Amino acid sequence: MAGHSKWANIKRRKGAQDAKRAKVFTKLIKEITVAAKEAGPDPDGNPRLRLAIQNAKGANMPKDTIERAISKGSGADAEEYFDITYEGYAPHGVAVFVECTTDNLNRTVASVRSIFTKNGGSLGKNGSVEFLFDRKGIFSFRRPEHITDEDSFMLELIDGGVEEVEFDNENGYVQISTAMEDFGSLQNKLEEMDIETESAELQRIPTTTVSLDNEAFLSVIKLIELLEDDDDVAKVYHNLEATDEQMEMV
The missing domain is CATH 1.10.10.200 (Integrase, N-terminal zinc-binding domain)
Structure with missing residues (x-):
């Protein structure tokens, strides 16, 4: 984009x-x-x-x-949950990585496989697409009012391990990224700076992306949305690139 x-x-x-x-x-x-x-x-x-x-x-x-x-x-009677991941391809060669938290592994794998199969995708083996993503810590927060010098602000964040800073001045937000191993130190740095994040998470960022025409794009988005709607699915990552026009379509 x-x-x-x-x-x-x-x-x-x-x-x-x-x-x-x-x-x-x-x-x-x-x-x-x-x-x-x-x-x-x-x-x-x-x-x-x-x-x-x-x-x-x-x-x-x-x-x-x-x-x-x-x-x-x-509590002593808390349900037992398991973290599990699935990897595969959506239509048109788009890589998809799915993170799940479930109390029933059989139910989850059956549901995930069904979504892939019924929507033109294919579920693969562990490692089949993981290599196409880098793990990064991603933080999003409202831009503090006291930030007047962006360069000084960025230098302070670099001390905490930040790799990339993006200012969304139109909406008043800042989004920053860091290497997975520096996630904790950057989180501590933000707290030290009295910055309260609205989201902070480890994400899988694609190293290469796939661009599609509008019709193909929508077929892939359908599969992704069905996965995201599954109660056992925590996060879905993919390497589908979108134009501004396509973003408006969804």
Whole structure:
């Protein structure tokens, strides 16, 4: 997409899907529950839970909903969830990487395989598309009012390990990226700077992208949206490039 970095393109695509607030809340609650069960209810000693709470707040989830999810996850009768990934190709050679959190592996693999097969795609083996993506930490937040010197601001972020900074002055947002191994240090740097993020997550960023005509583009988007709508699917990554016109279509 002209004028946008490849990870910002993904973020914008994801943002359109995230308008389905109820679905978003369901997935965030599951992540909080899983994180609390995995390493306890204290976010100070549980980085995954801390991040899940941060993202829930960024989505304007009520405090009591967050607390109930933590309580559910830390209880003795908490459900057992598993993190699992699937890789494959959508129509027209578009690589798709799917991250899931599920309490029923058989149900999830059957659902994911069905979505690929019925929509012209194919589910592959582990490693079949993973090499086409780099793992990056992506943060998005409202531009602080006190930032008047962008260069000085960027230099301070570089101390925390930032690789790329993108100012969206039209909407008043800043999006930054870092290497996966520097995710924690950059998160700490933002807190030190009193910057509250609206989203902070590890994403899979494509190293190469695929451009399609409008008809082919929509056939791929259909498969991606069906995957995103599945309750067991946490995140979907792909290397489909979109024009501004195509973004308006979805």
